[in-house]
Amino acid sequence: MRKVIITVAPTGAFLTKKEHPNVPMTPEEIAQAAYECYNEGAAIVHVHARDETGKNTGKTEVYKRIHELVRAKCNMVLYFTTGGGPELSAEERLGSLDAQPEMASLDVASLMRTMGPYAGTPWANPRPQIEHYAEEILKRNIKCSLGVFNNGNFGEVENLIKKGLITKPYYINLVFNMPYQGTMKSVPENLFSTIRLLPQDSVFSVTCIGSAQVTYTTLSMCLGGNCRVGFEDNIHYRKGELAENNAQFVARAARIARELGLEIATPDEAREILGIPPRKESA
DSSP states (O other): OOEEOEEEOOSTTTOOTTTOTTOOOSHHHHHHHHHHHHHHTOOEEEEOOBOTTSOBOOOHHHHHHHHHHHHHHOOOEEEEOSOOOTTSOTTGGGGGGGGOOSEEEEEOOOEEEOSSTTTTOEEOOOHHHHHHHHHHHHHTTOEEEEEEOSGGGHHHHHHHHHTTOSOSSEEEEEEESOSEETOBOSOHHHHHHHHHHOOSSEEEEEEEOGGGHHHHHHHHHHTTOEEEESTTTOOEEETTEEOSOHHHHHHHHHHHHHHTTOEEOOHHHHHHHHTOOOOGGGO
């Protein structure tokens, strides 16, 4: 049976305890949330770090602390952001890489924010910056996860492949319903069209923001892909009901996968699927 990789994104760049009291923000809270999700079947944890005031940070020492705390609890694949948050400079966003994650995100879209305190400001990722980030990820032997927000972004994916800046299998995270101008809405036709545009030797996952999350992560599994869940993307388990924690989302995704006749990939199996070197402790 095919194995499905479940990624959990427990925090994100915007959520605070005002929106959900159980959002993990400190390194200790993030590590505990990761462990709870690991126990429910998540193989990968996608990390956004916060400082002592709860603001986004790219400080390497904070990511190193999260790395240390997660490793003390479990064998999950550590996947750190280079998106950071709107307060961070382009170079500050790279601080996570020196904490030695196994994976790192690289968004290949330039978008316009449409809501919140940063509405009307650009999320700028020009080609030279994308290439610079890819080079920094590659030279550290970190697996690159490409965030694709619309079909036009595949031009940047092709550029990175042509220049040898990403390695096979190419890991593509298809993002839907992001509240930015220039992103894809969660309609089936958009999902089908993006899958048709995937380069050869790709592994894909689907991230869907908001209430359509369960529908589109399930569709991804049905169509040969993987899924991401967690508070970064959605805080409601169902309409009008806040999820208790991130693990609740992982448990549902794992249950759906099994009902579809699929197996849940362990962290080591996820490493094998994605071409990530095995950890020495688990080799």
